[in-house]
Every structure is written in structure tokens, then in C-alpha cells.
Amino acid sequence: MTETKEYLPWSESFSVGLQEIDEQHKILIALINRLYYEAILNKADKSTISSILDELIQYTIVHFSVEESLFRIFDYAEGDTHQNQHEQFKKSIINFQRKFENGAQIDIELMSFLRKWLKDHILVNDKKYTSFFLEKGFKSSWSKERSWAGKIWDSITLK
Numbered sequence: 001m002t003e004t005k006e007y008l009p010w011s012e013s014f015s016v017g018l019q020e021i022d023e024q025h026k027i028l029i030a031l032i033n034r035l036y037y038e039a040i041l042n043k044a045d046k047s048t049i050s051s052i053l054d055e056l057i058q059y060t061i062v063h064f065s066v067e068e069s070l071f072r073i074f075d076y077a078e079g080d081t082h083q084n085q086h087e088q089f090k091k092s093i094i095n096f097q098r099k100f101e102n103g104a105q106i107d108i109e110l111m112s113f114l115r116k117w118l119k120d121h122i123l124v125n126d127k128k129y130t131s132f133f134l135e136k137g138f139k140s141s142w143s144k145e146r147s148w149a150g151k152i153w154d155s156i157t158l159k
């Protein structure tokens with residue numbers, strides 16, 4: 001088997017400087033790469049593609065909820081604008097999923113839309129919140145192994 005170059009390779013330039021968020025972004029990137037591999041390169045059957053698409057959508061929703069709850073907890077001024085972007089993207093992928101279930105193919109246009117959207121969103125919008133969260137006491141090394149959600153709670157209630 002030859003090594004396949006990833007469609008969207010992780011780059012350190014994508015790091016927002018918050019470990020937990022980076023880990024979640026890596027999972028989203030991995031799902032986009034899997035979708036590209038199975039749908040475009042491997043021309044996998046519908047049920048394989050369908051389950052990756054489903055996982056991508058479910059994980060996207062979970063990840064957006066995490067960011068949005070941080071916006072609410074820390075009262076982030078740009079939270080509403082950011083959340084609107086999430087809503088638009090969710091609508092587009094759920095809409096696409098419906099079309100796929102009705103027979104549409106996953107083509108390179110869809111793949112490049114997913115890749116471009118995530119890249120631009122991380123680099124432009126997500127990177128904007130880092131300094132704000134750090135000022136509010138969020139530690140860049142918090143990740144789920146270290147119960148970061150609990151620590152956010154402590155940092156708020158101990159103030």
C-alpha cells in the first residue's frame with residue numbers, strides 16, 4: 001500500500017494555543033481526511049461514506065457546542081457572530097447530508113468547501129478567542145484528560 005498524502009494535513013499554524021480545542025480540531029481534520037479517502041479515492045459504498053459523514057456532522061455539532069459554551073461562560077463579545085458562522089456551516093452540511101441520502105455524490109467541490117471552511121474558520125475566527133480565554137484564566141494546557149471543564153468551573157467559582 002502506498003502512503004496517501006492527506007487531503008488536509010494538520011499544520012502547527014492551525015494551533016489556536018489551547019490544547020483541548022486543538023485536539024478537537026485534529027479530530028475534525030481526521031474525519032475530513034477519512035471522508036476524502038473513502039469517497040474520492042476509494043469510491044467506497046454508500047453506507048461507509050454515510051457513516052463517516054454522519055460522524056463528521058455529529059462531531060462538528062459537539063465541537064461547536066463546546067466552543068459556544070465557553071463563549072457563554074466567559075461572556076465573549078464576539079460569541080454571537082461566531083455562533084452564527086457555526087449555524088451556517090451546520091445548515092450546509094446537514095443540507096448536503098440530505099442530498100447525499102437522496103443520491104447525490106460527494107465530489108471534490110464539496111470536499112474543497114469543507115477543507116476551506118474549516119481552515120479559514122480556525123485561522124481567522126477561532127484564533128481570535130485565544131487571548132480572550134487566556135486572560136479569563138483558561139489554561140492553554142487544559143485538556144479533557146485533566147478535566148478541563150471542571151477546572152473552568154473552579155476558576156469561575158473561586159474568583
Ligand SMILES: [Fe+2]
Nearest residue numbers: 067121125126
Ligand atoms: Fe469555531
